[in-house]
Amino acid sequence: MKKISIGVLVAVLLLSGLSTVTAFAADDQAISTSTNVGPYEGVFSGVLYGDNNSSAPIALQMTHRNGVVSGRVYLGEGLYVNAGMCGKTKIPSMVQSASGRTLSSNPNKLVVNTSFNVSGFDVGVDLTSTVSADGKTLNAGTKIDLPWICGRDPSYSGTLYRIQ
Numbered sequence: 001m002k003k004i005s006i007g008v009l010v011a012v013l014l015l016s017g018l019s020t021v022t023a024f025a026a027d028d029q030a031i032s033t034s035t036n037v038g039p040y041e042g043v044f045s046g047v048l049y050g051d052n053n054s055s056a057p058i059a060l061q062m063t064h065r066n067g068v069v070s071g072r073v074y075l076g077e078g079l080y081v082n083a084g085m086c087g088k089t090k091i092p093s094m095v096q097s098a099s100g101r102t103l104s105s106n107p108n109k110l111v112v113n114t115s116f117n118v119s120g121f122d123v124g125v126d127l128t129s130t131v132s133a134d135g136k137t138l139n140a141g142t143k144i145d146l147p148w149i150c151g152r153d154p155s156y157s158g159t160l161y162r163i164q
Contacts, residue, residue: 038064084151
């Protein structure tokens with residue numbers, strides 16, 4: 001039972017991670033009264049790659065104003081999570097929402113490290129996202145840091161292209 005629950009939780013963490021990779025950062029930047037549109041503003045579309053040569057279409061629809069990013073992640077079917085001894089699962093298509101703040105020192109790059117406790121185990125999620133200097137591409141990646149007993153840490157990455 002623990003194998004299945006951790007495998008399913010990893011899928012949920014991945015999807016949450018995908019949402020937050022575009023939305024959360026560790027900096028606490030004050031919101032100014034003027035509107036400053038950031039590089040994450042717009043719609044990006046591409047493919048996310050993961051375990052077992054799996055892939056799924058992904059689209060991000062975001063606003064980025066005064067350091068605050070909010071939006072939606074649309075993930076299609078096809079992605080697979082292999083949590084080693086802790087279970088395996090396919091991720092169904094989903095839509096997730098998130099919001100947060102970018103780093104004030106570099107609004108083109110987000111780095112987030114967070115963790116969740118699952119059945120007494122700490123599961124870490126390391127998220128990164130970078131918008132290119134010209135604003136046309138977004139590279140995103142996430143690594144799920146599972147307990148050593150699972151035997152492996154799944155990772156996912158993708159390049160998305162601005163479509164709007």
